[in-house]
Amino acid sequence: MIKVQDLKKLYRMGTETIYALNGVNLDISRNEYVALMGPSGSGKSTLMNLLGCLDTPSSGTYQLNQTDVSKLNDDDLAEIRNKEIGFVFQTFNLLPGCPLWIMWPCHSCMPGSVVMPGWKRLDRLSPL
Ligand SMILES: Nc1ncnc2c1ncn2[C@@H]1O[C@H](COP(=O)(O)OP(=O)(O)OP(=O)(O)O)[C@@H](O)[C@H]1O
Numbered sequence: 633m634i635k636v637q638d639l640k641k642l643y644r645m646g647t648e649t650i651y652a653l654n655g656v657n658l659d660i661s662r663n664e665y666v667a668l669m670g671p672s673g674s675g676k677s678t679l680m681n682l683l684g685c686l687d688t689p690s691s692g693t694y695q696l697n698q699t700d701v702s703k704l705n706d707d708d709l710a711e712i713r714n715k716e717i718g719f720v721f722q723t724f725n726l727l728p729g730c731p732l733w734i735m736w737p738c739h740s741c742m743p744g745s746v747v748m749p750g751w752k753r754l755d756r757l758s759p760l
């Protein structure tokens with residue numbers, strides 16, 4: 633369950649303040665599928681970074697499964713990411729020079745990781 637209230641993320645660039653998110657409210661229930669859509673620069677990545685506990689908001693609250701994660705420190709956020717959140721990155725975040733047969737077990741063993749159907753084929757590509 634995700635509950636976001638009046639979430640703001642500001643970036644200061646010299647004397648300018650950029651309002652990447654300016655008061656987002658959002659409720660997502662268990663088993664609900666949600667697509668986040670908007671024009672370039674509207675704050676999708678900023679919001680995904682906050683929902684994924686990769687970043688913290690400037691203000692507002694974010695409750696993930698009844699825990700207010702908006703004010704947790706880096707270590708606590710890392711634990712939430714490890715146990716509660718699975719990512720499929722747009723760019724796959726593959727490690728350069730690392731063979732797929734090494735990377736695949738790492739990805740698939742991570743708690744909360746999402747194993748795509750295509751990943752299964754990777755072990756058949758294993759050179760050894
Ligand atoms: N680290 C940063 N420092 C300063 N401004 C930033 C930073 N990250 C994002 N922004 C600004 O915040 C706003 C939202 O950016 P964001 O990347 O979240 O948009 P987006 O919807 O994901 O765009 P796109 O569709 O192009 O990926 C933009 O104005 C962007 O320039």
Ligand SMILES: [Mg+2]
Pocket residue numbers: 676677678
């Ligand atoms: Mg983006």
